[in-house]
Amino acid sequence: MALPQAKLTATEARLDALTLPTGGWADSARREALSRVQTMGLPGARDEYWKYTKPETLVAAEAPKATVFEADEEALFADRDRLKIVFVDGVFDAEASDDLALEGVSIDRLAEATDIHWAKDIYGTLETAGQTPVERPLAALNTAFATDGLLIHVTATPSKPIHILYKHSAEQSDAMLHHVVKVDAGAEVTILENGPAAARFNKVMEVDLADTAKLHHVRAQGRDHERRAATHIFARLGTESVFKTFTLTVNGVLTRNEVIVELTGDDAVAHVAGACMGDGDFHHDDTVFITHDAVNCESRQVFKKVLRNGATGVFQGKILVKEGAQKTDGYQISQSLLLDDDSQFLAKPELEIYADDVACSHGSTSGAIDEDSLFYLRARGLPRGIAEDLLTIAFIAEAVQEVEDESLGEEIVARVEAWLARRRD
Amino acid sequence: MLEIKNLHVKLEEEDKQILKGVDLTVEAGKVHAIMGPNGSGKSTLSYVLSGKDGYEVTDGEATLDGEDLLDMEAEERAAAGLFLAFQYPVEIPGVGNMTFLRTAVNAQRKARGEEEMSSADFLKLVRAKAKDLKIDADMLKRPVNVGFSGGEKKRNEILQMAMLEPKMCILDETDSGLDVDAMKLVADGVNALRDEGRGFLVITHYQRLLDHIKPDVVHIMAKGRIIKTGGPELALEVEQNGYADLLEGIE
Numbered sequence: 088m089a090l091p092q093a094k095l096t097a098t099e100a101r102l103d104a105l106t107l108p109t110g111g112w113a114d115s116a117r118r119e120a121l122s123r124v125q126t127m128g129l130p131g132a133r134d135e136y137w138k139y140t141k142p143e144t145l146v147a148a149e150a151p152k153a154t155v156f157e158a159d160e161e162a163l164f165a166d167r168d169r170l171k172i173v174f175v176d177g178v179f180d181a182e183a184s185d186d187l188a189l190e191g192v193s194i195d196r197l198a199e200a201t202d203i204h205w206a207k208d209i210y211g212t213l214e215t216a217g218q219t220p221v222e223r224p225l226a227a228l229n230t231a232f233a234t235d236g237l238l239i240h241v242t243a244t245p246s247k248p249i250h251i252l253y254k255h256s257a258e259q260s261d262a263m264l265h266h267v268v269k270v271d272a273g274a275e276v277t278i279l280e281n282g283p284a285a286a287r288f289n290k291v292m293e294v295d296l297a298d299t300a301k302l303h304h305v306r307a308q309g310r311d312h313e314r315r316a317a318t319h320i321f322a323r324l325g326t327e328s329v330f331k332t333f334t335l336t337v338n339g340v341l342t343r344n345e346v347i348v349e350l351t352g353d354d355a356v357a358h359v360a361g362a363c364m365g366d367g368d369f370h371h372d373d374t375v376f377i378t379h380d381a382v383n384c385e386s387r388q389v390f391k392k393v394l395r396n397g398a399t400g401v402f403q404g405k406i407l408v409k410e411g412a413q414k415t416d417g418y419q420i421s422q423s424l425l426l427d428d429d430s431q432f433l434a435k436p437e438l439e440i441y442a443d444d445v446a447c448s449h450g451s452t453s454g455a456i457d458e459d460s461l462f463y464l465r466a467r468g469l470p471r472g473i474a475e476d477l478l479t480i481a482f483i484a485e486a487v488q489e490v491e492d493e494s495l496g497e498e499i500v501a502r503v504e505a506w507l508a509r510r511r512d
Numbered sequence: 513m514l515e516i517k518n519l520h521v522k523l524e525e526e527d528k529q530i531l532k533g534v535d536l537t538v539e540a541g542k543v544h545a546i547m548g549p550n551g552s553g554k555s556t557l558s559y560v561l562s563g564k565d566g567y568e569v570t571d572g573e574a575t576l577d578g579e580d581l582l583d584m585e586a587e588e589r590a591a592a593g594l595f596l597a598f599q600y601p602v603e604i605p606g607v608g609n610m611t612f613l614r615t616a617v618n619a620q621r622k623a624r625g626e627e628e629m630s631s632a633d634f635l636k637l638v639r640a641k642a643k644d645l646k647i648d649a650d651m652l653k654r655p656v657n658v659g660f661s662g663g664e665k666k667r668n669e670i671l672q673m674a675m676l677e678p679k680m681c682i683l684d685e686t687d688s689g690l691d692v693d694a695m696k697l698v699a700d701g702v703n704a705l706r707d708e709g710r711g712f713l714v715i716t717h718y719q720r721l722l723d724h725i726k727p728d729v730v731h732i733m734a735k736g737r738i739i740k741t742g743g744p745e746l747a748l749e750v751e752q753n754g755y756a757d758l759l760e761g762i763e
C-alpha cells in the first residue's frame with residue numbers, strides 16, 4: 088500500500104538528511120531496517136498509535152534546538168562503584184569513560200565492532216519482531232542509522248553496575264544510539280542510564296535474556312527542559328528470566344518511551360515501571376506492549392505521573408496473552424496526580440487475552456492530592472508544601488518500589504524530593 | 513488556655529449551620545469532657561478548632577493562650593500547641609509512620625524556632641513512647657495507619673500526641689472501637705501527659721472512657737450548642753438516663 092503523500096514527504100525529507108553507516112556485520116540489518124522505514128513511513132499525526140503524542144518534531148529532518156541544561160547538582164549514580172561509559176551528544180567520550188573492561192562482561196562499541204560479532208543475531212532482530220502487531224518506525228530508523236551504541240554481553244554476574252551517562256553539549260545535537268544487551272544463563276546485571284543526551288535523542292535498546300538471566304535497568308531522563316526523546320526497549324525473555332526496568336523522567340518538552348517485552352520462556356518475569364515529574368511545557372508518553380507467549384509468566388506495569396502547570400502525561404499499555412500462555416499473571420496500573428486543573432492525563436490501557444486460565448488486572452486513575460490526608464499531615468504541623476511533597480512522593484512510591492536495589496530507589500526518591508523542593512513556595 | 517466564645521459555624525458549600533453559639537473555656541491543667549448525641553457537632557468543633565477546610569465561621573472566636581486560632585493555618589495551630597486526636601485517623605499509603613512522626617516533630621520545632629531533633633534522639637524517644645503504648649516496631653515502619661486495626665489507629669494517635677507534646681489536646685471519640693484493654697492503654701497514655709501546663713478536651717459518646725480519664729468538667733453538647741455544664745457526676749447522669757431529658761425543649 089502506498090504511503091499517504093504527507094507521510095511520504097516527511098519520511099523522505101528525514102531520510103535525505105541522514106547517511107547510512109556502512110562497513111561491517113550490521114550492514115544487512117541496517118539496509119533491511121531502512122527498507123522497513125520506507126515501507127512503513129515515519130509516524131504522522133494521523134496514526135492511531137500517535138493519537139496522544141505529536142510525532143512531528145521527532146520526525147523532522149532537522150532537530151529542534153534545545154538549550155543545554157546546566158545542572159546544579161552531581162549526576163545521579165555518580166557516587167557508586169560502577170563502570171562508567173559516557174556519550175556526549177551521542178558521541179562516545181573515551182576520556183570521560185572507564186576502560187570498557189569488566190569481569191563477566193564483554194563490551195564493544197557498535198561504531199567499532201566491524202568484524203563478525205555475536206550481536207549480529209540480535210541487532211535489528213528484536214526490533215523487527217516488535218514491529219508487529221504495531222509499527223514502530225522510529226525504532227527501525229534507529230536500527231538503520233544509529234551511529235554508535237554499546238554491545239554488552241554478560242556471561243557471568245559482574246561485580247558492579249554498568250552506567251551509561253549521557254551528556255548534552257551542542258544546542259542542536261541529534262543523537263541516535265543503539266544498544267544491544269545479551270545476558271547468558273545464570274548471570275545477573277544492572278544497567279544504569281541517565282543524563283540529558285542531546286537536543287533530540289533516538290535510542291533503542293535490544294535485550295536478549297537467556298533462561299534464568301536477570302537484567303535490572305534503572306534510568307533517569309532529565310533535568311533538561313527542552314529535549315525531545317523517543318526511546319525503545321525491545322526485550323525477549325527466556326525461561327525463568329527476569330527483566331526489571333524503571334524510568335524516572337523529569338522535565339523535557341517531549342519524551343516517548345516505548346517498552347516492548349516478549350515473554351517467550353515459561354516462568355519469566357517482566358516488570359516495567361516509571362515515574363515522571365512534569366511541570367509546564369512537558370509531554371511524556373509511556374507506551375508499553377507486553378506479550379505473554381509462555382506458561383506461568385508474570386508481568387507488571389506500574390506508571391505514576393505527577394503533572395502540574397499544564398503538563399501532559401500519556402499512557403498506552405497493553406497486555407497481550409497468546410493462546411496457550413496459561414497461568415499468566417498480568418498487572419497494569421497507570422495513575423496520574425494532577426496538581427492543578429490545567430494538566431492532563433490520557434490513558435489507554437488494553438488487555439487482549441486468548442488463554443482461559445489467566446489473572447490479569449488493569450486500572451487507571453487521575454486525581455488531585457487527597458484533602459483528608461493533607462489535613463491530617465498539616466494538623467500534625469507539616470506546612471502545606473511539605474505535606475504535599477510527602478504525599479507526592481507517596482504517590483510515586485509504588486513505581487519506585489519496582490526498583491529492587493533499595494539504595495537505587497532512595498537515590499531516585501532523593502532526586503524527586505529535590506525537584507519538588509525547588510518548586511515549593 | 514483554650515477559649516471559645518459564641519462560635520457559629522456553617523458548612524462552606526451548603527447553607528447548613530452546625531455550631532450555633534458554642535462557649536467553652538478549658539483551663540491549663542484541666543480535663544474537660546464533651547458528651548452528646550451523634551450529630552450534635554462535636555467533631556465539627558474539633559475540626560474547626562484545628563483548621564480543617566470546608567467550614568465557615570460566621571460568628572464568634574476561639575483563642576489558644578490569647579492567640580487567635582481561627583486566623584492561623586492548620587499547621588500553625590499545631591505548632592502553637594494544639595493537637596487533635598482524630599475520630600477517624602487517615603490512612604496514608606506510601607508515607608512511613610516513622611518518617612511522618614519525625615517530619616512532624618521537626619516541622620513543629622522549626623516553626624517554633626527550636627533546633628531539630630537528631631535522628632538518634634528521635635529514635636530513642638519514639639521507641640520508648642511506642643513501647644508504653646504497646647506499638648511494635650512493625651507498626652512504626654508501616655505506612656501511616658494503613659492496615660492498622662481500629663485500636664492500633666487510636667494508639668497511634670496517642671503516640672503522635674506523646675511525641676509532639678502539645679499544650680492543648682483534643683481527643684475526638686478516641687474510645688470508640690476500643691476494647692477494655694486498648695482503652696486502658698489509651699487512657700494511661702493520656703494520663704501520663706496530664707500536667708499543670710496542659711489542657712484536655714475529651715470528646716466521647718460514652719461515660720466509660722471517663723472512668724479512666726477523670727474529667728474536671730463535663731459539658732453536654734446538643735444541636736450545635738453546649739446545653740449543660742457540670743462536674744463528673746453529669747457524665748454518670750447521662751450514662752444512667754440518656755440524653756432525652758436533657759434534650760427536652762432544646763431547639
Ligand SMILES: Nc1ncnc2c1ncn2[C@@H]1O[C@H](COP(=O)(O)OP(=O)(O)O)[C@@H](O)[C@H]1O
Binds near residue numbers: 530
Ligand atoms: N463536611 C460535612 N458535610 C456535610 N455535613 C456535615 C459535615 N460536617 C458535619 N456535618 C453535619 O453536621 C452535623 C454535626 O456533625 P458532627 O460534628 O460530625 O457531629 P458529632 O461529632 O457530634 O457526631 C451532622 O448533622 C453532620 O451530618
Ligand SMILES: [Mg+2]
Binds near residue numbers: 554685
Ligand atoms: Mg464525631
